[in-house]
Amino acid sequence: xxxxxxxxxxxxxxxxxxxxxxxxxxxxxxxFGVMDVINFAHGELFALGAYFAFxxxxxxxxxxxxxxxxxxxxxxxxxxxxxERLTVKRLYGRDPLxxxxxTFGLVLIINDLITSVWGKSAQPFPIPAxxxxxxALFGFTYSxxxxxxxxxxxxLALGTWxxxxxxxxxxxIRAGSEDREMVRNLGINIDRYxxxxxxxxxxxxxxxxxxxxxxxxxxxxxxxxxIIPAFVIVVLGGLGSFRGAVAGGLFVGLVQTLARTYTPFxxxxxxxxxxxxxxxxxxxxxxxxSIGAGEHHDGALLHGAGGGVLSSETRAKLGYAAVGVxxxxxxxxxxxxxxxxxxxxxxxxxWALFALSLDLVLGYAGLVSLGHTLFYGVGAYASxxxxxxxxxxVFxxxxxxVVVCAAIAWFVGYLSIRVSGxxxxxxxxxxxxxxxxxxxxxxxxxxxxxLFGVDVFYGLAGLGIDPGExxxxxxxxxxxxxxxxxxxLLAMVVGSYLLARRLIRAPFGSVLQAIRxxxxxxxxxxxxxxAYKRRAFVVSGGLAGLAGGLFAANNGYVAPSFLHWINxxxxxxxxxxxxxxxxYGPMIGAGVFVAAEDILSSYIDQWQLVIGVLFxxxxxxxxxxxxxxxxxxxxxxxxxxxxxDQTSVTExxxxxxx
Amino acid sequence: xxxxxxxxxxxxxxxxxxxxxxxxxxxxxKGSVVTLIGRNGVGKTxxxxxxxxxxxxxxxxVTFDGNDITELSPEKTAQAGIALVPEERRVFPGLTxxxxxxxxxxxxxxxxxxxxxxxxIDEFENLARHHESRGANLSGGEQQMLAIARALVSAPxxxxxxEPTEGLAPSIVKQVQRKITELNDEGVTILLVxxxxxxxxxxxxxxxxxxxxxxxxxxxxxxxxxxxxxxDRYLGVSLAE
Ligand SMILES: Nc1ncnc2c1ncn2[C@@H]1O[C@H](COP(=O)(O)OP(=O)(O)OP(=O)(O)O)[C@@H](O)[C@H]1O
Ligand SMILES: [Mg+2]
Numbered sequence: 001x002x003x004x005x006x007x008x009x010x011x012x013x014x015x016x017x018x019x020x021x022x023x024x025x026x027x028x029x030x031x032f033g034v035m036d037v038i039n040f041a042h043g044e045l046f047a048l049g050a051y052f053a054f055x056x057x058x059x060x061x062x063x064x065x066x067x068x069x070x071x072x073x074x075x076x077x078x079x080x081x082x083x084e085r086l087t088v089k090r091l092y093g094r095d096p097l098x099x100x101x102x103t104f105g106l107v108l109i110i111n112d113l114i115t116s117v118w119g120k121s122a123q124p125f126p127i128p129a130x131x132x133x134x135x136a137l138f139g140f141t142y143s144x145x146x147x148x149x150x151x152x153x154x155x156l157a158l159g160t161w162x163x164x165x166x167x168x169x170x171x172x173i174r175a176g177s178e179d180r181e182m183v184r185n186l187g188i189n190i191d192r193y194x195x196x197x198x199x200x201x202x203x204x205x206x207x208x209x210x211x212x213x214x215x216x217x218x219x220x221x222x223x224x225x226x227i228i229p230a231f232v233i234v235v236l237g238g239l240g241s242f243r244g245a246v247a248g249g250l251f252v253g254l255v256q257t258l259a260r261t262y263t264p265f266x267x268x269x270x271x272x273x274x275x276x277x278x279x280x281x282x283x284x285x286x287x288x289x290s291i292g293a294g295e296h297h298d299g300a301l302l303h304g305a306g307g308g309v310l311s312s313e314t315r316a317k318l319g320y321a322a323v324g325v326x327x328x329x330x331x332x333x334x335x336x337x338x339x340x341x342x343x344x345x346x347x348x349x350x351w352a353l354f355a356l357s358l359d360l361v362l363g364y365a366g367l368v369s370l371g372h373t374l375f376y377g378v379g380a381y382a383s384x385x386x387x388x389x390x391x392x393x394v395f396x397x398x399x400x401x402v403v404v405c406a407a408i409a410w411f412v413g414y415l416s417i418r419v420s421g422x423x424x425x426x427x428x429x430x431x432x433x434x435x436x437x438x439x440x441x442x443x444x445x446x447x448x449x450x451l452f453g454v455d456v457f458y459g460l461a462g463l464g465i466d467p468g469e470x471x472x473x474x475x476x477x478x479x480x481x482x483x484x485x486x487x488x489l490l491a492m493v494v495g496s497y498l499l500a501r502r503l504i505r506a507p508f509g510s511v512l513q514a515i516r517x518x519x520x521x522x523x524x525x526x527x528x529x530x531a532y533k534r535r536a537f538v539v540s541g542g543l544a545g546l547a548g549g550l551f552a553a554n555n556g557y558v559a560p561s562f563l564h565w566i567n568x569x570x571x572x573x574x575x576x577x578x579x580x581x582x583x584y585g586p587m588i589g590a591g592v593f594v595a596a597e598d599i600l601s602s603y604i605d606q607w608q609l610v611i612g613v614l615f616x617x618x619x620x621x622x623x624x625x626x627x628x629x630x631x632x633x634x635x636x637x638x639x640x641x642x643x644x645d646q647t648s649v650t651e652x653x654x655x656x657x658x
Numbered sequence: 659x660x661x662x663x664x665x666x667x668x669x670x671x672x673x674x675x676x677x678x679x680x681x682x683x684x685x686x687x688k689g690s691v692v693t694l695i696g697r698n699g700v701g702k703t704x705x706x707x708x709x710x711x712x713x714x715x716x717x718x719x720v721t722f723d724g725n726d727i728t729e730l731s732p733e734k735t736a737q738a739g740i741a742l743v744p745e746e747r748r749v750f751p752g753l754t755x756x757x758x759x760x761x762x763x764x765x766x767x768x769x770x771x772x773x774x775x776x777x778x779i780d781e782f783e784n785l786a787r788h789h790e791s792r793g794a795n796l797s798g799g800e801q802q803m804l805a806i807a808r809a810l811v812s813a814p815x816x817x818x819x820x821e822p823t824e825g826l827a828p829s830i831v832k833q834v835q836r837k838i839t840e841l842n843d844e845g846v847t848i849l850l851v852x853x854x855x856x857x858x859x860x861x862x863x864x865x866x867x868x869x870x871x872x873x874x875x876x877x878x879x880x881x882x883x884x885x886x887x888x889x890d891r892y893l894g895v896s897l898a899e
Contacts, residue, residue, distance in 0.1 A: 168764065175750045175761050182748045185710060186765030187736025187812065 005140045010261050011254065016146045016215065018253020019153025023208035024226060025233040025245040026160055027201025033177035033240025034197050036096050037088055038422070040103040040569070042205050043227030044110035049076045049206025050213030050222060051118055054125045065128035065214070069152075073206035080202025084195045090620050092191075096422065097368050101576055102619045104569045107223075108612030115220045116606055122219035149211045156207060157246055164242055173197060177240050228433055228565060229256075232275045235426045238285030247286060268437035275430045280415050283423050319584070326490055330483045342486055348594045349493045350551045355574040355586035356500055357543035362572070363580030364504065364512045365536040366519075367417070370425040371432025372544055372571055374412075375405040377563030378435060379545030380552035384451050385444070387553070392457040394488070394553045401549030402542045409541025413534040429565065436563035450559030454552070458484055485554055492550060496543055500583055503539065512536055516581075573615060579625025588626055661724065663688040663847050664709070664740075664816055669718035671708040678704045680871040681718065686816065686849050691842050693850040693858040693879075696868035697893060702851045703745050705868070706818050709849075710742055711735045723815065739767045741814035745821055747805040751794035755785055758793055758804055759811050766812025778811045782837075799830035806837060810846075817841065818849045823857055835861060855893055859883045867892045 028042050052075050053068035060067055083106065091098045126132070131145040164170035176183045176190045183190045209222070216222075233252050237244020252271055260267045278286065326345065333339050354376055361367040382404040383397035390396060408431075416427040439445040446452075458465040467481025503509055511532050515522040523529045552558045561567075570593070578589020596614075600607035622628065662685035672678040678701045686692045694702050707713040709720050712732045720728045727735055736742075741762075749758050759775045766772065779785050782803045788796065796804060802822055809817055819838070823831040831854070838861050842848055852858035859865065862879040867888065875888050882888065 168760075171753065171757050171761055172764070175753055175757075178750045178752055179748055181712060181732075182744065182750070183761070184732045185712065185736060185742050185744065186762055186808070187733055187767075188761070188765050189733045 008138075008140065009142060010258055012142055012146060012150075014254035014257035015250065016149045016253070017257055018250035019149055019157075020208045020212045020215075020249075021226075021230060021233055021253050022153055022157055022246050022249030023204045023211075024230045025237070025249045026157065026242060027204040028230055029234045029237065029240055029242060029245040030164075030173070030177075031198060031201045032234065034173055034180075035088070035092070035194050037099040037198075038096055038103070038231075038425075039201075040100060040227060041083070041106035041110060042103075042201070042230065043223030043225075044107050044114070045076050045080060045202045045223075046205040046209035046212075046226060047114060047218075047220065047223035048079065048110060049073055049209030050125065050218045051114055051209075052076065052206070053210040054118075054123065054213060054218045057125070062129075069207070069210055072210055073203040076206030076209075077199040077203030081195050081199035083202075084198035087616060087620065088198065089191070089194070092194075094623065097362075097572075097576075098619055098623060100368070100370070100425075101572060102616060104573060105612045105615035105619060107569075108608045109616070111220060111223065112606055112609035112612065116609070118218075118220070120220060122217045125213045125218045127214045145215070149215065152207070152211060156204065160204070161242065161246075169193070169196070224566075228429070229271060231426065231429065232271055232433075235430075236275050236278055236285055238287040239422060241285065241287040244285055244287030265441060268440070269434060272430045272434040272437065276415070276427060276434070279423065279427050279430070315584070323490075323494060327487075330486055342482070344595065344598055346486060346489055346554060347598075348591045349489050350547050350554070351571070351574060351590040351594050352587035353493045353496055353550070354544055354547040354571050355578065355590040356497060356583060357540045357547060358571050358575050359580050359583065359586040360500060360503075360540040360543070361533075361537050362575055363582070363586070364509070364516060365533045366516050367533060367537065368421075368425040368572075369428045369537070369540070369568075370572075371428035371430070371565065371568050372540075373563055373565065373567035374428065374432035374435055375409060375541040375544035376548035376551075376567060376571075377432075377439075377558075377560075378408060379405045379548030380558040380562045381439065381445060381451075381548075382545065383549035384454050384552045384558040387454045387456060388451065392455055393460050394456050394458050395460050397456075397553055398492075398546060398549045401545045405545025405548075406538045406542035409538045410534065412541075413537040417530050417533050417537065429568070432563060432565060432568060436560060436565070439560045439563060445560075446558075448560060450557060450562075452557045454556045456553045456556060458488060489550055489554060492546065496546065497583060497587070500539075500543070504583065508532070508535070576623070577615070577618060577625055579627035582625075582627055585625050585627040592626065660688070662686055663723060664849065665721040666705075666709065667719045667721070669705070669708055669715055669720065671704060671713055671715040671718075673704075673713070677716070678871050679708060679715075682868070682871065682873055684866050684873060684876075686847060687864075688847055689842075689845060690863040691838065691848040691850060691861050692864045692866065693852055693862040694866045694868055695852055695855060695858045695893060698853075700868045701871045702868055703820055704871075706742060706820055706849070706851060709735070709818065710740060736765050736812070737767060739815035741766060741809035741812050741817050743802075743805045743809045743817070743819045743822060745824070747798075747801045749793035749796070749801050749804045749808065751792065753793055754790050755779065755788045755793065755796070755804055756790065758808050762808035763811045766814060770813055772813045773811060775811060778807050781810075782807055784833075799826050799833065802826060802830070802834060803837070806834075810841070814846070816847050816849060818851075820851045821853055822850070823852065823854050831857065855889065 024042065024046055028039060031037050031039050049072050052072035053065070056068040056071055057064035087102055087106070088099065091102060127145045131148050133144055134141040135144040135147065137147075164174060172183065172188060172190065172193055176193060180190060213222070229252060233248035234245060236252065237246075237248030255270055255274070256267065259270045263270075329345060330342055333342050354372075357375070358369060358372050361369050379401040383401040386397040386400040390400070412428060412431050416424045440448050456467065458467060465481065465484050467485050470481040470484055472479040504512070511522065511527050514525070515527065515529050515532060519529055548562060574589040574593045575586040576589070577593055578587065579585030597607065597611060600610055604610065622632070664686040666682055666684045669679050669682040670677060682701070682705055684692070684694070694705060696702055704713060708715045710732045711727070711730050711734070715728060718728070719726055722738060722740065725738070727738055730738065750761070753761065756775060756779070759778055763772055763775060779789065784800050785803055785807060788800065793801065793804065806819070806822070822834050822838075826834065835857055838848060838850065850858065850861060859879050859882065865877060865879050865882045866873050867875040867882070869892050874892055875882070
């Protein structure tokens with residue numbers, strides 16, 4: 001094969017992948033443009049398309065594929081419409097963050113449904129026989145199916161373009177993505193169009209899933225694998241721009257494919273590098289004209305603050321009590337033999353710290369960091385690498401983790417905080433994915449295995465404790481290294497909480513709160529809003545790094561999964577679940593989430609489904625989080641009187657912020 | 659006398675916990691031009707938005723053509739026959755002039771004949787030349803005309819204009835003013851919000867002056883134009899200069 005045909009074949013392969021991306025990104029982008037919804041569940045709708053087709057085509061045989069290609073996307077479209085009607089619709093008018101949360105919950109639900117119906121492993125989905133052969137065209141042979149994908153993709157893209165540019169439906173959609181309220185003012189019920197748009201986008205994703213499923217195979221992780229590249233494409237092309245989605249999709253398909261063949265090292269990195277460069281140079285993306293409707297949304301972030309049914313003294317007492325219980329746990333565990341509870345608590349403490357760190361930017365600075373696991377993961381890697389190469393001391397390792405993460409946060413913030421909102425969310429996600437893909441590439445990070453079996457010394461300069469050897473018997477109770485680790489962890493987490501509280505109560509915190517309430521007013525008074533947000537982000541990055549470092553030190557290992565975007569999603573879930581904008585809320589959220597996950601997963605197989613459903617209900621009905629429940633109950637006309645009689649509701653504003 | 663086309667009674671309205679309107683009363687008779695004037699931030703736009711329903715009034719009533727429309731959503735209000743030319747015009751920047759008018763024609767009342775898109779565009783000499791230009795590429799004056807055309811094509815019973823001359827060159831202001839008179843002569847009922855007192859008084863049959871969310875003075879336009887004391891007190895202007 002000559003070089004030219006080899007390149008031509010790679011280009012065609014790139015177009016095949018690109019077409020799949022176009023179909024996926026077009027729907028995502030239209031949905032964002034029109035409704036401001038960042039739909040994380042788009043990847044799962046894509047997977048659903050593939051599985052429906054798989055289920056339809058299998059028994060039919062022969063022409064089954066073609067039947068499936070029509071029926072499956074329609075089914076996915078109907079599911080998309082149902083999702084919009086039943087869930088997404090309820091959140092219009094709130095900050096786009098809530099749609100991220102909601103659709104994240106939907107990911108858990110749909111994914112769990114897929115695995116429980118079709119199993120966890122990948123399954124072959126045969127290409128229709130008529131297309132399953134090579135064909136000679138332009139002097140070289142190439143798979144007929146791949147040509148078919150390019151044709152199907154082009155036809156659908158063209159059809160979508162005609163729909164958007166030549167029909168009344170398309171005109172209303174375009175107008176709606178520019179100025180929704182004005183469309184309403186004209187007397188057009190745009191909400192009806194939302195449902196159709198959501199269904200249409202879902203159906204396109206379904207088609208993409210089918211063609212890719214037959215190209216490779218169908219597996220429950222296929223949605224997870226494409227959603228992040230699809231976001232990158234949408235951002236690269238310009239949020240809400242159909243042309244951008246097409247150009248971006250083809251471009252990313254080509255770049256990925258060519259990189260895989262010609263510069264394997266850059267595979268998986270190049271796309272994110274490109275996205276970061278494009279966003280820094282032209283924040284609106286290649287084809288975007290404005291940063292998208294997302295910038296002038298009027299929806300509010302609903303803070304957890306206002307749980308103030310309990311007086312601050314009561315809350316402080318509860319805090320002391322909680323710490324007291326945590327101190328006693330190892331003894332109780334030993335006495336009762338439930339030692340596993342200590343491990344669970346360690347997990348909770350670390351996630352609580354991670355959630356606390358996120359809350360400093362999310363709840364206090366109003367910045368949606370969608371890639372916060374970047375700091376958690378990098379903190380873990382930094383501390384393990386320090387432990388291996390520099391010093392076995394946990395103190396040194398943690399200091400390195402915090403400093404490295406704070407520095408990265410400063411850099412990322414420097415690039416992205418100028419323009420906040422969706423742009424910031426996407427750039428943090430881009431950086432997190434960049435690091436995630438990077439750790440696979442290097443030997444010093446242990447590649448896909450990560451780094452294991454690290455020794456940690458709890459001390460400095462030879463003075464301290466080696467948890468592997470430490471043991472003091474105290475009667476019935478053995479005070480061993482594991483317990484030392486537990487107390488160390490507890491001390492660090494409580495210490496971080498107190499530090500964060502100090503910070504929030506200091507003038508720095510008051511300025512952040514002023515910014516959160518009205519950015520314009522704060523900058524009018526003369527505060528450098530960007531600088532304050534960046535500082536908050538640096539502190540937050542450092543604390544998240546500390547959380548990651550603590551986990552690595554505690555467990556003696558680090559792996560690429562620490563950097564996976566699912567962590568970023570989960571920590572946002574915990575923060576909102578507990579109640580953002582309060583420091584204790586997210587920590588409570590972390591506790592409830594981790595414990596629920598742990599308990600549910602040991603009793604039921606469909607635990608993800610249960611968590612997903614609970615979470616979706618929570619986002620819709622209790623957006624201010626768990627800490628708002630006492631207030632909600634107290635305000636309830638009938639239940640309320642009981643609570644109100646027993647507690648003072650006199651304190652309000654002053655106490656809301658810590 | 660017949661009942662007014664639009665009647666606003668004790669309207670209280672605002673954003674979140676801030677009350678902007680503190681009990682506004684006003685009437686618009688069929689076929690008349692009524693203007694609402696007042697200083698910056700007194701609640702003129704809020705009044706229009708509360709009538710339309712994009713801001714929900716806390717109390718009071720809005721009656722249109724004999725029906726209570728206080729609780730209606732903006733979609734429903736528009737479908738009842740009220741069209742708004744909003745502050746800052748808000749033409750759809752990515753849509754062509756034609757499309758901007760077409761989308762206006764989809765809205766509004768369902769039960770009536772509406773003029774065709776071409777008919778309306780031809781009424782505006784400076785739009786007719788730009789059929790296929792995008793909204794974003796028009797001048798301020800052209801955008802204003804487009805916003806009016808977009809509202810008119812739905813053949814509204816009541817046209818509400820929010821500061822249609824704001825930021826326009828004096829010659830264009832004249833054009834807009836002429837258009838308003840022309841429309842009124844054709845029988846369109848108009849509720850006009852203006853900061854340009856001269857324009858407001860020239861165009862109007864009847865004037866309401868709003869201050870701090872309340873109507874503080876009202877009267878036929880020529881009477882108000884005479885009463886320098888009122889103009890000076892509530893608007894800080896004197897027409898004599
Ligand atoms: N969306 C909003 N949210 C909160 N407050 C608002 C909002 N829109 C207006 N306001 C406030 O309501 C008050 C009245 O505003 P409104 O726009 O009705 O005034 P206006 O008379 O139209 O002023 P202008 O001449 O500047 O257009 C102002 O104090 C303004 O700050
Ligand atoms: Mg106004």
